[in-house]
Amino acid sequence: MSFFNFRTQGIAIDLGTANFLMIFEDRVVVDEPAVIAFNRTTGATIAVGRKAEQMEGKEHENIRIIRPLKNGVIADFHAAEHMMRGMLKLANNGKGMFSPSYRMLICVPSGITEVEKRAIRDSAMIAGAKDVYLVHEPVAAAIGIGLDVQDATGHMIVDIGGGTTEIAVIALSGIVCDQSIRVAGDNFNADIIHHVRRQHNIHIGASMAEKIKLEVGAALPELQDPPLDFAIKGRDLMSGLPKQVMVSYQEVAYYLDKSITKIEEAILKTLEITPPELSSDIHHSGIFLTGGGALLRGLDKRIASRTKLPVHVADEPLLSVVKGTAIALKKIDEFRFLMR
Template sequence: MGILDFLTQGIAMDLGTANFLLMQEDSVVVDEPAVVAFNRTSGEVIAVGRKAEQMEGKEHENIRIIRPLKNGVIADFHAAEQMMKGMLQLVGKSRSRFAPSYKMVICVPSGITEVEKRAIRDSAVIAGAKEVYLIHEPIAAAIGIGLDVQDSTGHMVIDIGGGTTEIAVIALSGIVCDQSIRVAGDNFNADIIHHVRRQHNMLIGQSTAEKIKLAVGAALPELQHPPADYALKGRDLLSGLPKQVMVSYQEVAHYLDKSLTKIEEAILKTLEITPPELSSDIHHAGIYLTGGGALLRGLGTRIAARTKLPVHVVDEPLLAVVKGTGIALRDMHNLQFLMR
């Protein structure tokens, strides 16, 4: 591909609290943690994505690690802009003297305010976007898993990301009713850190909590195919020395129970305000679970037991939103719900 062809390419962006994904020409070209590292003295960007994440919790006083998004929206404008620029450089790997410009479709939480939308648009423009369109995450997720969002049939999609859980009933190209709550993957990590401190007198960091969640994270205390216990290494708060304890999935299920209950209550509230005609569609088709939180063992079973509805954990739930955003980019002239 020539440089001029590249400069006119569209980019689909999933600007997540935990992960940053870019899609170009129907393929995911960037899948990195949403982290950026700065030099405190000069203010220069040292690293973005996975390289920056590897520094987290290990940095010295001259390195500042920032996660620019919190609860699905930009918390640090400058860091978000620098992160976008760094991620876009990973796509082109170009050192051309021409300033790149892109047509971008970016997914945003459904509960986002106008001020928060403007912050995302402004960051994208400064990072090199010529045109910016926004799409709500639940609609992007629905498109990404192959649902016809323009049809009159209702679909219920739950997207559990890093900062927010988006619960939406979608029909006729729009969100009929929804709940956007700020309880998601980051809260699960915080729950794990809190309980490990209380139960084991151990201090662990964000990245260790994430590893525990991936290794033995569970929504139920009884699983058909349980994972092996996780050997957790951290610092003993009493002695100050490194130590190791074994953590089971039952223990983690107990840690996460309160946060998962909040998500369940939001799902039930959304079902209560769903119009009767759409309720019958959902009763027939069930609920679709996407986002990184969908990978939590037993979560689909737990939600199915609470709602008495079939729950489908989609294939590649982490990629559902960015795939849908990519399809919206490709077919933007026929999709009325894209926001300028």
């Protein structure tokens, strides 16, 4: 695969807080953690993506690990630019870029400011893009799960990512009302770290918290098909020695309760400000969950119980946004809501 082909085709990017996804020629060519590792002395890039994530928490003084995005937007401009360059090289099998003449469509949070938009555009241009377009995440997610965003029928999307949860009611190619809250997957990890420290006197890192969330993460204390207890490994705060304890999904559901409640309240607030004609559409079609957080066990049932509405989890919630971005890129002249 050559980057010469990018002259006529484009790249669709989901620039997430936790993960960086890229689609080229109808296939996912990059699906990596949004992390970069630098050499402190020379400033050179050591690794990006999964290789950089494996260094996290284990690095020595000459290695600096950075997550360039925070709460869905660029927090470190320099690191974001180099991460994009590194991801583009990964897509091209480690080869350099030949010509900065390809079109790039990047999804962004719905609550993004003009300054934050400019930071994303500038990073993409410096990384090598000729034309940069932006699309709001909830709209991209709706397109990705097969909804007709140009229709007058209203649809409610809840996209739970790493840094933000995007809640939007979409109709006629636009967002009618929305809420963007900075409570999402990273907050779930922080809750797990905090409560494991309090309950078990064990200090764990972000990678272990992520494993706990994946293995025994739950939104409800009672599940029909519960996972087995999971072994937590960390440092005992009393003795300083390595220690292992078992944790159940009920315990993790308790850890995550406050953060999930905030997401529920944001959904209810969005429903409150939704125009009545669109409310009737949502009552019929329900709420669509996408993003990594949608995979949390029992979350759909908990939201359905709170809102009294049907809740549908996307088939591939982690890929919904980038798939929608790729579809929008193909119809770039048809979709007038794309931002240049």
